Amino acid sequence: MTMLKDTPSPFDVLLVEDELADARLVGFAIRQSGIACTLHHVTDGHEALAFLKREAGRYDGVPQPDLILLDLNMPRMNGGEFLAAVKAQENLASIPVVVLTTSAVERDVEHAYRLHASGYITKPVDMDEFTTAMRHLLEYWRMLTRLPKKE
Amino acid sequence: MPDALTPITLIPHGYCISWQPELVAAFVIGNLLIALAYFTIPLVILRFIRQRRDIDFQHLHWLFAGFIITCGITHLLHVVELWYPVYYLEAWMDIATALVSIIAAFMLWRILPVLVSLPSSKQLIEANQELLKIGAELRDRETQLRSLGDSLPDSFLYQYTLEGDIPKFLYISSGVERINAVKAESVMLDAMLLLAQIDSRQLDEYAAGQALSLRESSDFDMALHMRRPDGEWRWLQVRSRPRKKDSGQVIWDGIATDITDRHLFETEINRLAQAVEQNPAGVLITDVNGSLEYMNAACTRISGYSFAEAYAKNRTPRELISSEMSDADYGAVQTQLQAGRTWNGILRNRRKDGSLYWEQVSVSPLFDNEGKVASYLYLRLDVTEQKNAENELRLRSTALERASADLTRFADVSAHHLMEPTRRLTSYAQQLRARVDHLPDAMRDEELRTSLNYIEQDAARLRGMVRDVQLYLAAGTPRAELRMEDANAVLEALRPRLSAQLQAGKVELEVGILPEVMLDRPRLTDMFAALLDNALRHGAPPDPDVTARIRISGEHEEGLSRFRIRDNGRGIPPEYLERVFEIFERLNVTGSDGGTGIGLSIARRIVESRHGRIWIENDPDGGAMVVFEVPDSV
Structure with missing residues (x-):
């Protein structure tokens, strides 16, 4: 697990991404966006599930994420399988998952939404665009998660 | 004394x-x-x-x-x-x-x-009277015979002799008028009136037969083809028997019968028999119990068994035709036949020499006059070659489909996988650029900047190519329901997207009344987008004072929709007419531009996936014209 912590914030983001280069770019984009958040990074679906389920005490003390950014093409457990597993767990199903991937194939988009993804973003090539996209995304979800929950 | x-x-x-x-x-x-x-x-x-x-x-x-x-x-x-x-x-x-x-x-x-x-004179008188009575009876009989001869329906009787070499009729019954359309009296006077009717091709044979009959005192028998004065042809079977009188004169008595109908019937039957016997398809007939009654030459050619072999061994069609068929299937065939229906099938069979072949068999019941099944007719065709060709074709087309699918999948996957590093390459180059730009001037290195420029430039080109490949591959399959789409509506929807480009180049777009076309809407949009993009890029008039104009027209005729996209630019050199549709073929005819030249390739892939055609030609009025046709049939 890599922790990219800028400023202490109550907004926790879990990035599930096997490519370190991409994970780093996401880190750049978030930092440049100026949105305060804590980014947790795991490299595949298995690891992500372990993170969420607090398996073997490895993630004790780390808060559950407010938002999950998910890559689709990953070894071991891919994005789709992970998404299905998360949505099948009652206590985890409410965490919004935004798919963040290179693929713009309609089939993949449809598949992601059918598995109850909360959003789908094709990784922009241009860094400025990427930064803007990340800013809007994080602002939106931070606002949503901070709304008072209905009892 | x-x-x-x-x-x-x-x-x-x-x-x-x-x-x-x-x-x-x-x-x-x-x-x-x-x-x-x-x-x-x-x-x-x-x-x-x-x-x-x-x-x-x-x-x-x-x-x-x-x-x-x-x-x-x-x-x-x-x-x-x-x-x-x-x-x-x-x-x-x-x-x-x-x-x-x-x-x-x-x-x-x-x-x-x-x-x-020794008779007494009284007895002699009585005898004489008896003789007179017999004479009267004889005359009566003769009258009877003549009237019988006259009333023969399809025949006439005759008696003739030779005077010198010339035939002379002593008697001829009136039937000759019905059959040969000449008067009996006239023929009695001049035999040539009748004999001249004989087909000239038969004259030699006729003369030879007549001479033989005279020489050997043998019967003369011949079928004569005769042409009546009214032009009608008749066939006559003529039979004469010669007898020699004490005086040495030879007289022939005979009967001539009109066999025209029978002859035609026999000719017809004969022709039908030949048609069956020489038919290239195997023809085989069995009785209702399946015993062989007839098979033609083609059957022998197909199966290797002659009729004699097949008949002698009493091989039933069960063995002859369906050696590889299961009993259950054969039973089903029998049931269908007994119900009076035709059975068709393609069977693999074994020749006499043991080799295997495919034959197409059609079995149908033959009915007698009472409507009962009297026999079964088998039609057999050796379809081994077709079957082999079919198999070959199927194998090849399967292999081709697999290769094509593999290729598409490979291209798809590699394009996708190429996209990720391409994207990161671009992103990191930008990131690097940002850092370099923030360096103090003293640390700026020209070499560093130039290298970075090249990296950015190639990353962008790589990105464009990978994207084009993806678009090109996607163009081969419909992305929505395939139906008749209104091209006018598609162009109207496309216009706002193009307006910036049109205004920038001061290009006039003229759209005529367009037909409907059998193409899914997303790809129809892609078609026009690609072709308009091409025209905008390459269609600028050589004279900057002339307004660039793009005209779109089309019509629907004979089951296909045709569209023309015309510009008033400089046109394209003939050697490029075909090359412009090749993938990644960009022709540098209008100077530099940003595209990779995939547009026309995509357009061709779309049209050809619908079995249509697309080509480019130079308009006689100047400019290039892209034409594409898409058939209605799916």
Whole structure:
């Protein structure tokens, strides 16, 4: 697990991404966006599930994420399988998952939404665009998660 | 007088009667008259015999004449004896007369039955009357025969002879008028009226047959093809039998029968038989029990079995036709046939030599006049070659499909996988650029900047190419329902997206009334976007003062939609007409531009996936014109 912590914030983001280069770019984009958040990074679906389920005490003390950014093409457990597993767990199903991937194939988009993804973003090539996209995304979800929950 | 005849011891007979003159006179006259009468009678007999040659008297008449003459001589001797005593001579004469008389009497006894049987004149009269009656009956019969001859429906009777070499009809019945359309009387007068009707090609054969019949006294029999005066052709079966009269004259009696209908029928039957026998398809007929009745030459060619082999071995069609068929399937075939329906199938079969072949078999019941199934007709075609070709084709097309699918999948996957590093390359180059830009001026290195420029430039090019490949691959399959889409609506929807480009280049876009086209809407949009993009990029007029103009027109005819996208630019060199549609082929005809040249390739892939055509030509008025056609049929 890599922790990219800028400023202490109550907004926790879990990035599930096997490519370190991409994970780093996401880190750049978030930092440049100026949105305060804590980014947790795991490299595949298995690891992500372990993170969420607090398996073997490895993630004790780390808060559950407010938002999950998910890559689709990953070894071991891919994005789709992970998404299905998360949505099948009652206590985890409410965490919004935004798919963040290179693929713009309609089939993949449809598949992601059918598995109850909360959003789908094709990784922009241009860094400025990427930064803007990340800013809007994080602002939106931070606002949503901070709304008072209905009892 | 010799002494032996007149011995001295004897005395003449005149002395016995004392030469009484009246007695001597009576003796002389009586005996002379008797002798005269006796010598006359044989003459009468001989004359009678000569005139009635029909009666055979078995030489009795000679005996009669002989004994009468000897009697006559005896009576003459009686006269001589009055004066000369020739009694020895008379005695010898009496013995001779007795001998002749005895033989005659004996012969007469023998011939008595013949004499009794000689008809009496009454009998002869009766016989004559009988004869007249028979004659009348004969005439009656002849009349009857002639009327019979006249009333034969499809035949006529005739009788002819040869006068010199020329035939002469002695009789011909009136049927000749119906069959040959010539009058019987006229033919009687001139036989050539009839004989001239014979087909000239048969004349040699006819003459030879006639000559043979005359020479060998054999029957003449021939089918004659004859052309009537009205032009109608008839076939006549002619049979004549010659007979020779005592006079040496030869007469033929005969009958001619019109066999035109039969001949045509036989010709037709023969033709049908040949058609079946020589048919390239195997024809086989069995009875209702499946026993072989007929098979043509093609069957032998197909299966290797001759009819004799198949028949002798009593091979049923079960063995001949369906050696590899299961009993259950064969039963199903039988059931279908018994229900009066045709059965079709393609079977693998084994030839006599053991080799395998494919045949297409059609079995249908043949019905008799009462509508009952009388036999089964099998039509067989060797389809081994087609079957092999079909298999070959199927294998090849499967292999081709697999190769094509593999290729698409490979391209798809590699494009996708290439995209990720391409994207990161671009992103990191930008990131690097940002850092370099923030460096203090003192640390700026020109070499670093140039290298970075090249990295950025190639990253961008790589990105564009990978994206184009993805778009190109996606162009091969519909992205929405395939139906008749309104091209006008698609262009209207496309116009806002293009307006910036149109305004920037000051390009006029003229759209005519466009037809509908059988293409899914997303790809139809892609088509026009690609073609308009191409026109905008390459279609600028050489003279900057001339307004660039893009015109789109189209029509629907004969089951396909056709569109034309015309610009008024400089057109394209002929050697590029085909190359412009190749993937990544960009022609640098209008100077630099940013595209990778994938647009026309995508357009071609879309059109060809719908079995349409696309081409580019130079408009006679200047400028290039892209034309594409898409058929309605899916």
